[in-house]
Amino acid sequence: MDRRLKTIAVLCLVIGTGGFLFAWSGLYNVAASAGHWAITRWFLTFGMENSVETQSVGVKVPPLDDLAMVQRGASHYFGGCMSCHGAPGSSRSLIALQMLPAPPYLPEKVEEWSPDELFWIVKHGLKYTGMPAWAAQERDDEVWSVVAFLARLPEMSPEEYRGLAQGEQAGARGTTAGQLQPFSLDARSPDALGQCIRCHGSDGTGRETGAFPRLAGQSVEYLYSALQDYALGLRPSGIMQPIAAELTDEEIRKLAAYYAGIEDAPSVGLRMRIDPDVLRRGETIATEGISVHGIPACASCHGPTTAPRNPRYPLLAGQYASYIAQQLRLWKQGARGDTVSSRIMAAAARNLDEENIEAVSLYYALLRQDQELPDLQLNGDGAGGQSHK
Template structure:
């Protein structure tokens, strides 16, 4: 047994020395223009698939059919993923075809992976492939949005994809002159505005089944500080940080001023069925009075509710305690905001995954006691109010 053991150790040592000398010689080409040996390619793909399958075992997928989730994932996919992985009716950037390994064309290959495996790949990336890990590791909700879209993509027609990904409002022939004037008025940030408009619209109308918030008429200082928090990564988002981090302070300020000066579209319908009166009543109570017995303060303590900065009581009158509350430039105006977006943000506050401002602890403490039904109620209530704006920079 000793002889067999020593022989095995010796062969292993010789093999290791041989592999080192081969690598040291530089004879093996690492050029992306030269394909792997067949055995090397098989081994790498075999190891990759088995690793993903094993690590994805404990991942439990949530429902992925929510329209806002799909659109949110589509918005990110168009800018960050499509150049390499293609899209419905699109092959992707030719440069990606000269990578090694070549990124798979996901409209054709997504079905080869389960939801949990796709999540693990998007969140953690893949070594030696150029596939990066998700920037904001705590934002599983964003990762699942990408998975939801990738799962939906094989059934999506090219026309539908282009309509949502490019945002028809940007290329509407009837609005061509007005859109061109808006972009020109943005000056040096015109190209940045077009990139923002893919999700938020040139006029900040947002949309995507409530996936993207309305920015029109929002407080300019709030928009600026939010963009800055995204750029610094103090407000985590794998979708927003790569975009905001490329902009300088002057560009952030100009974009914030642009959207603040836009007039909100009060005709845009809130996605989904109209909320029932009881839901709105509960939402109004939380907004104007809070739930003192559950430790939930009134939203109107900080956020505008109804007319002015006052909360509305049962008769629609302003609460005396809120009538003269000063407006804080760093508190967002929630009136007319999409309910799907508000629900998402409150869920993040409740889970402790939304931070980055001086008021994070306040919001986290306020959202933590709320039930899912209460979150939906107060979100639907704010969505039912006329939006504010426009605001002067």
């Protein structure tokens, strides 16, 4: 037995030394243009596929049929993924095709992976490829939006893709950043406003699904601060940080001024069943808080309908309920960053349960700046209508 162990040890030493000398010699061609040996390609693919399958065990897949999720994922894919992986009606870039391994054309390949495996790949990236990890590891919600989009990608037409990814820029209006731009941008980010319009619209109201937050009516100070926090990574977001990080300070100021300067933007319409008791609970939380649970009144910082006393705080009146609710959940999870403001909000949201989050979010969504809370009129089929006082 001792002799066998010694033999094995000697063999390992010889193989290890030989491998080191081979690497030291530089004889192995690491050029991407040289490609892989067939056995090397098989081994790497075999190892990658089995690793993803094993590492994704236990990932719980949420519902992926929410159109707002698909729109968020599509918009990010358009700006961050399409050049490497292609899209309906768009091929991969020539540069991506020279990578080793070349990124797969996802419209044809994405069905080979299950949603839990796609989540793991998008979040963690892949070693020995050009696939990066998600920039904000705290934001599983963003990753799932990309997965929701990828789940629909194989059957998607070029027209549907452009509509999901580009919003109004893909439609008949076809408004370009150059037509709207009240300022010139430097060469570092020549289409900065165009990137904003793709998600938030030229009028700052986002999209009617609530996929992206409403920016119109917010203060310059708040918008500037938010973009700065994204750029510096103080506010985690794998979607916003890559965009904001490319902006100069002057661009951030001008973009903030552009959206803050939009007046009389269309209101956010809601067509849904509304329980008056839920709305009253939301109003109570917003205007009075729940002192027994240590929940302060939102209105003291965010107002119900007038501009907050501190312009660095966002105005919530008319914001999409889904966006407000998601931000509150992120604060509860500790995934909303570590700034002075985020620490204040984390403490305020800590004791909000899901019912209260949904109630206060709905209350604010039904408000319009400088207007009263609308009366709710429930018609025969239970659909919520709105009439302002």
